[in-house]
Amino acid sequence: MLSPPPLRAAGFSNGVDMGFILVYLRSLFTIVKNEVLVLPSRVVVVLFFLLLLLLPVFTKDPYLLRIFTLTSIFAILAASWDLLSGFTGQMNFGHALFFGVGAYGAALLNRHANIPPWGTIPLGALGAVLAGLIVGIPCLRLRGTYLALTTLAFPIILMGLVFAFPDLTGGELGISGISRLARSRVADYYISVVLMLCLCTIMWKITDSNTGIIFHAIREDELAVRASGINTTRYKLLAFCLSGFFAGISGGLYAHFMKIAGPSTLEVPMSFQVVIWAIFGGVVTIYGPVGAVFVLFPLLELLRFWQEYRTLMFAGVLLLILLYMPDGLFPWLRDKIEKVCPRCKIRNVAMRDTCRVCRAPLE
Amino acid sequence: MALVIDIIISGLISGSVYALLAIGFSLIFGVARIVNIAHTAFYMVAAYCIYFVTHKVNLHPAWGMVAAVILVTFLGIISYRIFINPIREHEGAVLIATIALAMAFQEMMVLKFTGTYLSVPSLVKGYFVILGVKVFYQQLLTFFVALLVLAALWVVLIGTKLGLAIRSTAQDREVASLMGINEARVAMMTMGISVGLAALTGAVVVPLTILEPHMWLHPLIMMMAVVVLGGLGSLKGSFMGAYILGFAEALVVFLAPMGSFLKGSVALSIMVLVLLIRPEGLFGVSFEEER
Numbered sequence: 001m002l003s004p005p006p007l008r009a010a011g012f013s014n015g016v017d018m019g020f021i022l023v024y025l026r027s028l029f030t031i032v033k034n035e036v037l038v039l040p041s042r043v044v045v046v047l048f049f050l051l052l053l054l055l056p057v058f059t060k061d062p063y064l065l066r067i068f069t070l071t072s073i074f075a076i077l078a079a080s081w082d083l084l085s086g087f088t089g090q091m092n093f094g095h096a097l098f099f100g101v102g103a104y105g106a107a108l109l110n111r112h113a114n115i116p117p118w119g120t121i122p123l124g125a126l127g128a129v130l131a132g133l134i135v136g137i138p139c140l141r142l143r144g145t146y147l148a149l150t151t152l153a154f155p156i157i158l159m160g161l162v163f164a165f166p167d168l169t170g171g172e173l174g175i176s177g178i179s180r181l182a183r184s185r186v187a188d189y190y191i192s193v194v195l196m197l198c199l200c201t202i203m204w205k206i207t208d209s210n211t212g213i214i215f216h217a218i219r220e221d222e223l224a225v226r227a228s229g230i231n232t233t234r235y236k237l238l239a240f241c242l243s244g245f246f247a248g249i250s251g252g253l254y255a256h257f258m259k260i261a262g263p264s265t266l267e268v269p270m271s272f273q274v275v276i277w278a279i280f281g282g283v284v285t286i287y288g289p290v291g292a293v294f295v296l297f298p299l300l301e302l303l304r305f306w307q308e309y310r311t312l313m314f315a316g317v318l319l320l321i322l323l324y325m326p327d328g329l330f331p332w333l334r335d336k337i338e339k340v341c342p343r344c345k346i347r348n349v350a351m352r353d354t355c356r357v358c359r360a361p362l363e
Numbered sequence: 364m365a366l367v368i369d370i371i372i373s374g375l376i377s378g379s380v381y382a383l384l385a386i387g388f389s390l391i392f393g394v395a396r397i398v399n400i401a402h403t404a405f406y407m408v409a410a411y412c413i414y415f416v417t418h419k420v421n422l423h424p425a426w427g428m429v430a431a432v433i434l435v436t437f438l439g440i441i442s443y444r445i446f447i448n449p450i451r452e453h454e455g456a457v458l459i460a461t462i463a464l465a466m467a468f469q470e471m472m473v474l475k476f477t478g479t480y481l482s483v484p485s486l487v488k489g490y491f492v493i494l495g496v497k498v499f500y501q502q503l504l505t506f507f508v509a510l511l512v513l514a515a516l517w518v519v520l521i522g523t524k525l526g527l528a529i530r531s532t533a534q535d536r537e538v539a540s541l542m543g544i545n546e547a548r549v550a551m552m553t554m555g556i557s558v559g560l561a562a563l564t565g566a567v568v569v570p571l572t573i574l575e576p577h578m579w580l581h582p583l584i585m586m587m588a589v590v591v592l593g594g595l596g597s598l599k600g601s602f603m604g605a606y607i608l609g610f611a612e613a614l615v616v617f618l619a620p621m622g623s624f625l626k627g628s629v630a631l632s633i634m635v636l637v638l639l640i641r642p643e644g645l646f647g648v649s650f651e652e653e654r
Binding site (some may be wrong): 050068117138141142146149150152154156157158159160161163164232268269272275276279280283293308309312314315316318319322326327328 | 392398400446449450452453455456458459460462463464466467469470471473474566580581583584588590591599607621624627628629631632634635638639642643644
């Protein structure tokens with residue numbers, strides 16, 4: 001979408017840095033005007049980035065920061081589910097496995113090897129990659145519903161092991177007393193939010209790359225992809241590993257932020273939660289699941305004033321929204337504000353009569 | 364020796380329960396391609412329904428069972444009509460709709476009955492002793508009712524016109540439609556039968572278990588494992604798979620240290636191992652790749 005601004009030699013010839021900066025600013029302005037402002041969805045994305053990054057400037061309310069930190073952490077998780085299950089079509093009902101392995105891995109390393117968070121989180125994520133391989137290999141031959149139901153089993157198997165070895169894993173209580181992510185709430189917030197924005201952009205870029213196109217093709221028609229001479233096995237395993245890595249990072253962040261890694265990270269409701277977020281937001285988009293977490297997670301917090309009715313109302317909202325937008329909230333919204341040009345397939349604001357590129361009339 | 368009897372009884376009972384649940388689940392999956400996560404939630408609602416009738420209305424548990432099966436079947440059909448039928452074309456949406464339904468039922472039960480552990484009196488009291496092991500009549504009743512229901516279901520599926528319609532829709536929806544089968548009606552009837560089976564399972568098993576709003580999660584997982592192990596859409600497979608996993612669970616609980624924590628893990632590991640050797644499950648037919 002955004003290409004780097006062209007560097008003109010003009011700025012240097014004057015020998016003044018000011019000129020260079022001006023040229024740079026002007027090309028940035030051109031990009032913003034021609035690439036961002038033309039589509040409301042892009043404006044929304046830019047505003048979303050700015051709002052998240054500037055939030056602590058306006059408020060230092062620890063409760064609010066805590067909610068948004070957790071929201072960011074779960075947004076990584078939901079997007080990583082979309083990378084695997086949305087794009088590659090490998091329905092994963094046991095995404096909590098990667099989250100749990102990341103959390104437990106980070107917690108164990110921190111507790112027993114005294115590695116600080118910046119070391120444990122990537123290492124925990126590598127553990128989750130390993131888990132992705134272990135899950136991926138038996139699941140390679142399964143498809144669709146079979147795969148979904150089988151993957152549901154893995155976090156439960158691991159949870160049984162966690163309970164069976166309470167000396168190492170803390171059993172039901174989990175591993176507590178691990179070091180916190182950063183010294184202050186604001187630092188916690190920035191680490192999670194910046195990581196979330198970076199990782200989700202990376203995931204989005206992955207899905208836009210050649211690999212991502214192959215992932216998408218596997219979802220649509222695996223046989224045709226195989227017939228084109230592509231080793232689908234390798235790509236499916238790659239999807240499991242990538243997704244595991246990102247989910248593992250989110251698990252590690254969660255463990256260090258909550259200062260505890262407990263069996264709740266592996267429970268079935270956790271896996272279901274991820275599926276709910278992703279499908280609610282709209283799969284095969286990356287931005288859909290992220291947006292869905294930012295809608296649903298604060299909503300659940302908002303409903304805490306009716307503590308007893310909270311989950312019931314959550315389920316009700318979910319059911320009602322699904323009745324009207326079965327493809328997910330964000331693709332539905334996007335189709336309301338933007339139209340695809342029938343000739344050149346470029347998106348336009350819904351208000352326009354002709355395409356902004358090829359001038360073809362939009363119906 | 365007493366241990367062996369214990370294991371056999373426990374395995375037979377949990378096997379029958381899983382078989383009833385799994386067959387209901389695969390019926391609706393086969394006919395309408397709906398992965399009904401709320402299936403065991405209906406089982407839980409039925410159990411609470413019996414509790415309500417026996418403890419709050421003070422009627423005999425048998426009336427509770429009848430009321431539970433009828434009410435829950437209606438509940439199933441109504442929720443199918445309102446929430447699932449309109450979005451049936453969207454596989455993912457159906458999936459989370461059923462998850463949301465299960466969550467909603469769970470929360471309603473928490474609101475009505477709180478989260479405490481409850482129990483229901485047995486339908487028949489008393490026990491007899493074999494080789495020093497108490498066998499309660501309720502356990503025998505549960506087992507035989509389960510077998511009876513399975514036999515009745517078999518008769519319905521093989522012997523009646525509805526059964527024929529269900530089987531043919533499961534085999535090929537489009538061709539069944541072309542042959543003049545009202546596919547939407549068959550799907551609704553199947554949903555009714557499937558939820559009815561779940562309610563009946565809840566009804567027969569409730570005196571043997573403890574009621575709590577999260578009681579649907581463990582059977583859900585085991586039921587899915589059974590369905591996958593036996594082969595999706597194969598009733599015989601679900602039946603065999605249910606007893607295999609039921610006995611595996613019973614063996615682990617009685618023989619292994621920390622068994623009650625590991626029972627789920629071991630049963631699910633068996634499922635994964637079987638899938639490594641036979642990806643289509645024990646009795647599943649490997650379908651041609653659907654495109």
